[in-house]
Amino acid sequence: MAKPRWRAPLIALGVVLAGAGGWYAIAQLAPGDRGVAPIDSSSNYEVTGVQVDVAGKSADEARTAAWRLAQRKGWKVLWGRMHGLGPDAAPGVPDSTLDSIVAGIEVEQEQVGPHRYIATLGILFDRARTGEMIGSTSGTPHSAPMLVIPVEYDGAGPVTFEQRTSWQKAWARYRTGQSPIDYVRPYGNGPDPLLLNIGQSRRPGRLWWRSLLDQYGASDIVTPEVYLQRRFPGGPIAARFVARHGPDGEVLGTFSLVAPNSAGLDKMLDQGVKQVDDLYIQALNAGSLKPDPSLTIEEPDTPTDDLLPTTADDPLASVISGIDQNNATIQLDTADVAALDAAQSALKSVPGVQSASVQSLALGGTSLLSLSYNGDLAALKVGLQARGWRLEGDGATLTMKRGGQASPPAATPAAPPSAQPKP
Structure with missing residues (x-):
């Protein structure tokens, strides 16, 4: 189930209601300058490709009868899928x-006449209500939250969220509720x-990955890529898909598809996402x-008073021992990532410091770190001063700056002896 962070206001959604009895078509996303919000991140069951052809006294009567027929067909397909049997069972x-x-x-595709309705429909079933009728599938394993960065190569070069791409739209259209992969799909704005x-x-x-994953509420990364090759204007479009995982871009698999022309591009990309x-x-x-274990910062358990480590060559260890967390x-002023890394390393090297995680990152500005330590503030300041840093302030908000050991004050020169008259 996707949990997008950086929540932006949702662009206008149009919900089309069709008659009584709860009939409606799913919301369609209005286009914007940049970014595509996922259309559906719910956990509904979905049955696609239901074909109907119904005649009636009017177009509305034919449509209503066709949609009811599609519900019956969709239910049979879903029940058979969940029990490993045919729809007739x-x-x-x-x-x-x-x-x-x-x-x-x-509505995937439809043709409406004065007395006839022909269409290919997709049926969404509410998981909670339908689950009581078809049985539970809670034994399916689920992944950790995966941040999705779709990359499209189409002529000029690779594009992710710099502009709206067909690949990003395909991922926004995909209904992730039935997948055991917990996708975190950014809007792109x-x-x-x-x-x-x-x-x-x-x-x-x-x-940098740790900070991003924390911002988006994810634990890992997947980078699905598509390489598009247009053979000639108006002709076939060949696509090569690559499923990458993790910060090192491990390739899990590749495959190729071909669309007959530009009109079939979206359908091919939808199949590629699946x-x-x-x-x-x-x-x-x-x-x-x-x-990846390197993406997780594990917080060590708070040691008890009698299990606190002591270091013979570090006098601060004895000072910190027995003091509450x-x-x-x-x-912290962070001109770049190196400045942030150096400050965190200095903090974690001080005895008694349990964690120093990024609370708010602002490269070129002032970032905030969440610090957890055992000991008093004076001992922490002494430890940082010995490592080339100084900690200013008191209480729960402190300021950390470069320059720990203060230069000793210059010795005042002795006054010259007063001139004495020669005897």
Whole structure:
């Protein structure tokens, strides 16, 4: 189930209601300048490709009858899928019951006439209500939250969220509720184009990844890539898909698809998303889709008074022993990532410091660190001063700056002896 962070205001959504009895088409996202919000991140069951052809006295009557027929067909397909049987084995369910468990109907393709309705529909079933009727599937393993950075290569070069791409739209259209992979899909607006660019997807350093994953509420990264090749104007479009995982871009699988022309591009990309998801599911079942341990900062347990480590060559260890844990927020000028890394290393090297994690990152400005330490503030300041840093302030908010050991005051020169008259 996707949990996007950097929540931006949702662009206008149009919900089309069609008659009584809870009929409606799913929300369609209005286009914007940048970014595509995921259309559906719920955990509904979905049955696609339901074909109907119904005649009626009017277009509305034909559509209503066709949608009811699609519900019945969709229920049979879903029941058979969940029990490993054919659709004909599904028990019959009254239309009133289907009305209560169907969450929505998606129009994939339709032709409307004065007395006839022909369409291909997708049926969404509410998971909570439908689960009581078809049985539980809670034994399916689920992944850790995975931040999705879709990369598209189409002529000029790679693009992630710098502009809206067909690949990003395909991932926004994909319904992740039925996948055991917990995708975190950014909208692509706000700071996303700056933070989740092609350079970041190739960055091996873990410090910056940790900050990003914390901001987006994820534990790991997946980078699905598509390479598009247009053979000639108006002709076929060949696509090669690559499923990458982790900060080092480990390749889990590749495959190729071909669209007959530009009109079939979206359909091909939708199929590509589904097959990429299948590759990630296979890796999850094989036990290889696990978060990189280097992306996780594990907080050590707070030691008890009699188990606190002591270091013979560090006099601060004896001072810290037996003192309760304290928390503070540290303000730090961070011109670049190296400055942040140096400050965190200095803090963690002081005896008694349990953690020094990034609370708010502002490169070129003032960042905030969350500090947890055992000992009093005076001992912490002494420890940092010995490491070339100084800690200013008292209480829960402190300021950390370069320059620890203060230069000793210059000795005052002795006054020259007063002139004495010669005897």
